[in-house]
Amino acid sequence: AQKVTQAQTEISVVEKEDVTLDCVYETRDTTYYLFWYKQPPSGELVFLIRRNSFDEQNEISGRYSWNFQKSTSSFNFTITASQVVDSAVYFCALLGRSSNTGKLIFGQGTTLQVKP
Amino acid sequence: DVKVTQSSRYLVKRTGEKVFLECVQDMDHENMFWYRQDPGLGLRLIYFSYDVKMKEKGDIPEGYSVSREKKERFSLILESASTNQTSMYLCASSSGGGNTIYFGEGSWLTVV
Numbered sequence: 404a405q406k407v408t409q410a411q412t413e414i415s416v417v418e419k420e421d422v423t424l425d426c427v428y429e430t431r432d433t434t435y436y437l438f439w440y441k442q443p444p445s446g447e448l449v450f451l452i453r454r455n456s457f458d459e460q461n462e463i464s465g466r467y468s469w470n471f472q473k474s475t476s477s478f479n480f481t482i483t484a485s486q487v488v489d490s491a492v493y494f495c496a497l498l499g500r501s502s503n504t505g506k507l508i509f510g511q512g513t514t515l516q517v518k519p
Numbered sequence: 520d521v522k523v524t525q526s527s528r529y530l531v532k533r534t535g536e537k538v539f540l541e542c543v544q545d546m547d548h549e550n551m552f553w554y555r556q557d558p559g560l561g562l563r564l565i566y567f568s569y570d571v572k573m574k575e576k577g578d579i580p581e582g583y584s585v586s587r588e589k590k591e592r593f594s595l596i597l598e599s600a601s602t603n604q605t606s607m608y609l610c611a612s613s614s615g616g617g618n619t620i621y622f623g624e625g626s627w628l629t630v631v
Contacts, residue, residue: 434617435617436617438619438620440622445624446607446624446625446627447622447623447625448609448611448622448625449622450521450619450620450621450622453617453618453619455617494562498617498620500617505550505552505567505569505613505615505620506552506564506567506577507562507564507620509561509562510561511561512561
């Protein structure tokens with residue numbers, strides 16, 4: 404079975420704080436893909452990053468960074484110097500290579516509130 | 520730029536009405552999806568299409584049907600809308616394999 408767990412339901416920080424969103428996944432596939440999406444109040448799911456299971460390099464994009472560790476089945480997301488515009492629901496998702504539907508397995512999401 | 524467009528952002532329909540939710544993508548993607556998002560239940564796959572006129576049931580297909588007559592367009596149909604279908608509906612597309620799945624802006628449907 405495939406599963407994604409985002410244990411943090413809600414996080415509240417003050418602007419300029421760093422914040423890490425946790426994501427733990429389960430899969431028996433040796434090839435799989437991990438994603439992060441941002442969902443602002445307007446509702447659309449905005450793609451942030453895709454990572455395949457063979458690439459454990461951490462990635463940085465501006466204030467965003469991702470830490471992928473296969474040993475702990477985690478794919479955590481850090482926002483440095485958070486801003487009010489970062490307030491949103493963030494979803495971690497898994498796509499297993501064995502999936503013949505291309506169906507993403509989503510975590511339950513973490514609601515991030517950044518206060519001014 | 521990647522674009523998945525859902526025709527209606529907000530709809531209010533009456534119980535028993537037939538409802539069409541339209542989705543168009545401009546990336547020549549083979550795969551298209553319809554998800555439903557509800558508080559506490561997360562995102563659930565309704566239907567999936569991997570080619571024109573091809574469809575596969577997702578986790579919650581009951582009460583829904585789909586149509587894919589052209590590659591770029593994937594329609595979700597509620598044959599007889601019910602109040603428990605009040606939800607946010609998200610369309611998505613991808614080129615398959617492990618490639619990125621892109622989502623539309625979402626359609627908020629209220630059935631009264």
